[in-house]
Amino acid sequence: MTISEVSKKYGISQDTLRYYERIGVIPPVNRNRSGLRDYTEDDCGWVELAACMRSAGLPLEALTEYVRLSREGDATISDRRQLLLEQKERLQVQLRVVQETMERLDYKISCYDRAMKTGRLVWD
Amino acid sequence: MTISEVSKKYGISQDTLRYYERIGVIPPVNRNRSGLRDYTEDDCGWVELAACMRSAGLPLEALTEYVRLSREGDATISDRRQLLLEQKERLQVQLRVVQETMERLDYKISCYDRAMKTGRLVWD
DNA sequence: ATAACATCTGGAGTTCGCTCTAAGTCAAGA
DNA sequence: TCTTGACTTAGAGCGAACTCCAGATGTTAT
Numbered sequence: 562m563t564i565s566e567v568s569k570k571y572g573i574s575q576d577t578l579r580y581y582e583r584i585g586v587i588p589p590v591n592r593n594r595s596g597l598r599d600y601t602e603d604d605c606g607w608v609e610l611a612a613c614m615r616s617a618g619l620p621l622e623a624l625t626e627y628v629r630l631s632r633e634g635d636a637t638i639s640d641r642r643q644l645l646l647e648q649k650e651r652l653q654v655q656l657r658v659v660q661e662t663m664e665r666l667d668y669k670i671s672c673y674d675r676a677m678k679t680g681r682l683v684w685d
Numbered sequence: 686m687t688i689s690e691v692s693k694k695y696g697i698s699q700d701t702l703r704y705y706e707r708i709g710v711i712p713p714v715n716r717n718r719s720g721l722r723d724y725t726e727d728d729c730g731w732v733e734l735a736a737c738m739r740s741a742g743l744p745l746e747a748l749t750e751y752v753r754l755s756r757e758g759d760a761t762i763s764d765r766r767q768l769l770l771e772q773k774e775r776l777q778v779q780l781r782v783v784q785e786t787m788e789r790l791d792y793k794i795s796c797y798d799r800a801m802k803t804g805r806l807v808w809d
Numbered sequence: 810a811t812a813a814c815a816t817c818t819g820g821a822g823t824t825c826g827c828t829c830t831a832a833g834t835c836a837a838g839a
Numbered sequence: 840t841c842t843t844g845a846c847t848t849a850g851a852g853c854g855a856a857c858t859c860c861a862g863a864t865g866t867t868a869t
Contacts, residue, residue: 564816575816576858583818595865597816617786618742621856631809638806642797649790652783659780662741666773673766682762685755688846699846700828707848719835721846745826
């Protein structure tokens with residue numbers, strides 16, 4: 562797969578794909594004879610993982626560290642597990658914060674709904 | 686309340702409090718005769734709201750816009766309601782993304798748990 | 810062969826959200 | 840009175856995550 566195909570498929574710009582590879586968010590991508598990137602299934606798997614994790618807000622640093630450990634082989638299995646656990650816990654906290662904020666937005670919106678009828682806002 | 690008290694109470698640095706006021710994330714804060722900030726109950730309310738919304742990831746721009754509209758009075762009630770709705774929808778999307786990513790992390794972690802016993806990672 | 814187009818690299822620039830610095834003001838205590 | 844410490848402003852600096860640019864090279868179609 563070419564970089565433009567991968568870019569379309571995962572909704573990541575070509576610049577970002579090259580950037581991710583450069584800083585190690587994904588491992589080095591396969592090249593054809595002309596030196597152009599030719600993404601294998603495996604390469605795509607890493608791109609997809611990065612896209613997913615980034616969409617949830619994981620920092621690039623955590624992803625580069627995960628990739629670095631993965632490339633070191635089975636000796637780093639427990640380190641990688643630990644890394645994933647830490648990130649999961651960060652997401653768990655974030656999930657609660659977002660839920661609470663949404664409840665608060667719901668309450669405020671309900672106040673505005675009432676205000677739309679009376680023309681006056683109470684208890685903002 | 687002094688800026689240092691408010692800073693401690695809401696876990697926001699004094700620099701950030703001044704920054705928020707400067708760019709309009711909170712309305713202008715009350716001052717004493719010497720020109721020092723003296724946060725009223727109301728001022729604190731805005732700080733607390735900003736802290737909550739920021740913790741969930743709302744952009745500063747949405748907060749400044751909300752404050753700007755609020756200061757224009759009752760004529761902007763439906764605009765403000767709309768703004769809150771849009772932000773709530775953004776959070777709803779984010780919530781789902783984070784949940785899905787957490788499930789994926791859970792799956793990967795379970796693979797690593799197995800790998801910790803066998804010493805070999807299958808199906809990463 | 811030439812034009813048009815995709816991709817490459819290295820490096821500069823941008824945006825967001827702070828965070829820090831410098832130089833000045835003010836209030837209270839030794 | 841002098842010093843210490845909290846506060847002020849304006850503006851510079853910073854880290855994260857892109858995003859853009861210039862100049863080179865390679866590929867494809869006419």
